[in-house]
Amino acid sequence: MASKNSRKRANLRDVASASGVSVATVSRVLNTPDLVTASTRQAVQAAIDALHFVPSAAARSINSGRTHVVGALVPTLDNAIFSSFLGALESRLGAHGLSLVIATTDGDPDVETQKAQRLVNIGAEALIVSGVTRSPEFDRLVALTRMPTVATSFFDADYRYPTIGYDNTAASRKALEFLISKNHQHIAVFHGPIERHDRMRARLSGLHGQGELHNFETDLTFEGAAKAVYELFQSAPHITAILCLSDVLALGALFELHRRNVRIPDEMSLIGIDDLPSSASAFPSITTIQLPAVEMGIRTADAVFEWVEHQVLPEPYLIDTFLIIRQST
Structure with missing residues (x-):
């Protein structure tokens, strides 16, 4: 023994x-x-x-006084857009000799602060966060520790931390303008909860003043999309197109429309935002606005490396979004 x-x-x-x-x-x-x-x-x-x-x-x-650890705080791992971002981020940080530790926040600023403190406690040398909504306690923690902090998935040149991400307002507007160019005037907008989701609020703000829009707030799940489709047919059956502010909702809407024998795009056009891998392989494949998550991961890793290794403060960086036209419109 x-x-x-x-x-x-x-x-x-x-x-x-x-x-x-x-x-x-x-x-x-x-x-x-x-x-x-x-x-x-x-x-x-x-x-x-x-x-x-x-x-x-x-x-x-x-x-050495160094841990070479970088902490990333994201709302969830249950979304391919974050998986793509984190995969590219981890790979690039590894090439720079840095390790990544990930924490999830469920989009709650208070949880984000608590988990940021834990990352600081284990010696994280930099923090990467999602969006631009922080608690005052988080800002105090960063100020106290002088922690290099980069905000992603959102571009705001005037934000207190360097941002590397997309213009979410422009992304949704690009999707709406495409539908209008296809002669859709009665459009449903499916979006997730906006109370704690600044990216969703920004996407919604890009849609004002164009066309006849009917907004449906629902959970960012397939089930939430199915519920929104049900409510759509109850309240606005004359709609000819659905703009989903997330590909998760677009996929859920596609499944529910299939169940109702609605022909896409003959009877209903459908567009999303994200360009998840499943959107390309769906039937019909889903038109979407591509958010280049891999590029965001690589650029964020490079910026953090330069900051922690050479004390070079990153400049804000805007990542372009692209309209990917497929069969659903």
């Missing part, structure tokens, strides 16, 4: 004792091996192999 000590992780002192050198010498072998003789390196490496020693990142951070 294995003893309790056999499960204990070896440390620098164990390696130093086994190889007959000082702890400082083991540290030099790990961090600056060119300063140590070949015979000493071999002795230390033999002890490392025998003890199955793995250097501790926490110990290194104490010595």
Whole structure:
């Protein structure tokens, strides 16, 4: 039966004792091996192999004052747009020698602040947030710690933190203008809750003053979209097009319209915003406004790297959106 000590992780002192050198010498072998003789390196490496020693990142951070950790706070992981962004962000940060720790906030500024504090507590060297709605406590935390902080998914050149993202107002307006160009004058707008969603509020604000619009607020789920379709047919059956301010809603609306045997686009046109991968493979494929999440992840990673490594404050960066015309309009 294995003893309790056999499960204990070896440390620098164990390696130093086994190889007959000082702890400082083991540290030099790990961090600056060119300063140590070949015979000493071999002795230390033999002890490392025998003890199955793995250097501790926490110990290194104490010595260097660096953790090389970046924290990202996003509303949810249950959305492909955030998955694409985070995948590109993590990959690019890794290429820069930085690690990513992710926390979800459910769009709640108070939860965001609590989780930001936890990221600070584990040594995060920068924070990446979504949107431009913060709590005063979050701002105080950033000011107190002088934490490099970048806001994404939203472009605002005057925001207190550098923004790297889209003009959400222009994205929705682009979708609406396309529908109007196709002679749609009676248009339903499906959107998610706006109380804690600044990107959704911005998209909705881009639609004022054009065409006859009927707004339906619902949950950002397939079920929420189905409910909105039901309410649409109850209250405004003359509608000829649905503009969804999220591809999640566009997909949910597509499923419900199929269930009702509504022909798309012959009887109803449908357009979304996001360009989720599933929108291209749906039948019919969904016309949408592409939000280049991968580009946003790469540019955000580069900006954070320059900030934490070279103290270069990022400039706000506007990422273009694109109309992707498919079969649903």
